[in-house]
Amino acid sequence: MNLDYLFSHKALVWELTIEHFQLALTALLIAIPIALVAGIIAVRFRPTTLPIFTFASFLYTIPSLALLAFLIPTQGIGRRPAIIMLVIYAQMFLVQNIVTGLRGVDASALEAARGLGMRPLQLFFRVWLPLALPVMIAGVRSALVALIGLAAIAGWIAAGGLGELMFTGIGSNNPSKVLAGVVAVTLLAICCDIVLRGVEMLTPAARAARAAR
Amino acid sequence: MNVTKRYPNAPRPAVADVSLEIEPGEFIVLLGPSGCGKTTLLKMVNRIHEVTSGEIYVDGTEIHQLPVEELRRRIGYVIQQAGLFPHMRVKDNVAVVPRLLKWNKSRIQAKVNELLDLVGLPAADYANRYPSQLSGGEQQRVGLARAMAAEPGMMLMDEPFGALDAITRSRLQGEIRSIHEQLNQTIIFVTHDIDEALLLADRIVVMRDGQVVQFASPLEVVTEPADDFVAELVGSHDTMRRLSLLPVVRALRPLPVGGLNGEVQIGENAVLRDALTHLVETGAPRLLVTDDANKSLGIVTLQSVQEAASRDSRS
Numbered sequence: 001m002n003l004d005y006l007f008s009h010k011a012l013v014w015e016l017t018i019e020h021f022q023l024a025l026t027a028l029l030i031a032i033p034i035a036l037v038a039g040i041i042a043v044r045f046r047p048t049t050l051p052i053f054t055f056a057s058f059l060y061t062i063p064s065l066a067l068l069a070f071l072i073p074t075q076g077i078g079r080r081p082a083i084i085m086l087v088i089y090a091q092m093f094l095v096q097n098i099v100t101g102l103r104g105v106d107a108s109a110l111e112a113a114r115g116l117g118m119r120p121l122q123l124f125f126r127v128w129l130p131l132a133l134p135v136m137i138a139g140v141r142s143a144l145v146a147l148i149g150l151a152a153i154a155g156w157i158a159a160g161g162l163g164e165l166m167f168t169g170i171g172s173n174n175p176s177k178v179l180a181g182v183v184a185v186t187l188l189a190i191c192c193d194i195v196l197r198g199v200e201m202l203t204p205a206a207r208a209a210r211a212a213r
Numbered sequence: 214m215n216v217t218k219r220y221p222n223a224p225r226p227a228v229a230d231v232s233l234e235i236e237p238g239e240f241i242v243l244l245g246p247s248g249c250g251k252t253t254l255l256k257m258v259n260r261i262h263e264v265t266s267g268e269i270y271v272d273g274t275e276i277h278q279l280p281v282e283e284l285r286r287r288i289g290y291v292i293q294q295a296g297l298f299p300h301m302r303v304k305d306n307v308a309v310v311p312r313l314l315k316w317n318k319s320r321i322q323a324k325v326n327e328l329l330d331l332v333g334l335p336a337a338d339y340a341n342r343y344p345s346q347l348s349g350g351e352q353q354r355v356g357l358a359r360a361m362a363a364e365p366g367m368m369l370m371d372e373p374f375g376a377l378d379a380i381t382r383s384r385l386q387g388e389i390r391s392i393h394e395q396l397n398q399t400i401i402f403v404t405h406d407i408d409e410a411l412l413l414a415d416r417i418v419v420m421r422d423g424q425v426v427q428f429a430s431p432l433e434v435v436t437e438p439a440d441d442f443v444a445e446l447v448g449s450h451d452t453m454r455r456l457s458l459l460p461v462v463r464a465l466r467p468l469p470v471g472g473l474n475g476e477v478q479i480g481e482n483a484v485l486r487d488a489l490t491h492l493v494e495t496g497a498p499r500l501l502v503t504d505d506a507n508k509s510l511g512i513v514t515l516q517s518v519q520e521a522a523s524r525d526s527r528s
Binding site for chain 1: 259261281282283284285286290292293294295296297298299300301309310313342343344345346356359360369
């Protein structure tokens, strides 16, 4: 077990890393609007919260191989079923944090916003969303890190990405190749985590919270 | 302005058949125990709560004739927890309504500075702070400035000082009174604190179980309570409270025939408590009451103060 493969195939690993990142990011960008709609429904109509949470968690518990087995008959193999799978898995992280974020906003700030004469959309975009944003971005961060890990399975259905190194490495009994994939996935996940933590700290609400210290 | 409200609601209405008429520029305090409907009544004026039936007129317009946001932008609103927007700096909190009204930048900035000065938070020190960097009293001052930003003719205040410590509260009470005297907005102010009500109000609305029990000046509420409930609530039996509300002229006696002898003077606007304090502190047998033009009106003595205070006591 060594890193020889990684150092001798830098260009290939880099290319697959980009591909891997694109896969996870594409899924995330599709997942966010879906989760926003589900989250806002859960917040606006309290009785729907539990069913929505339960459903998102249920989706997350489906093993990825089983999920792909369900998707392949209709979607074939390649990027498409991989992205669908990742969109489904992202929901649990996103929906929970969107709901927690929106619910966590101080009720008196919302009442004041109403009392001062904000329209519903003004209230949402000027007060509610900005205050919920740090928690929501934390959800996006967890989702992206999880998707980067989960996207490795895409290599198994010819969707590209670093999973390809792992699966071909296992097939050809080349542990150094598998390790190269693992190291690259881990580094990618760590980088994404750091970048999104930075974004989180740039939100006005987080800036205000820091100023208090 | 002219306010009428009916709000039937099972099992008993929160606010039942309340009719009030408030003069422009009046400082009205809604007073009563919790659950009496005072906050519900207040929040129906800016439609945070909707009336079940009845009408409310502000400046001659029924409030449901206006789009609700437009109505609210015309009425200042201050709540107990201040409800500042934690992600906005003080200046941006104050500028919220002017921005909704699309004022230009320089006008907004001038207004923000003016208001921060008015509420005792110099813009140079405070404009760029976040709410979390302020004390509770300072936050409430910002809440006040924010509510006044669009120069509303009317302010609704829901126990604005309820969460503050006693010293901060009494300082803010003094300031809201002087701001009211300067700007002369109509203020409707909810509290369950009797002393606060007596101190601030031009007229007090005493409420119980969703109904108005008495609508009168602080003096009248204390000296002529409508019923035992009001008497108990405002402490009509409390002699010091009566002394601090009754004007000194109630104890006035004619000038003595023998002429004056360098008596301590007291203005006719003073209350009996001031007179009593002077009498006790100086040990003088009597005080000379004078009007604004320094003309002698008569005298008060310990005995006349005592008689005035007890004449008004009812049980």
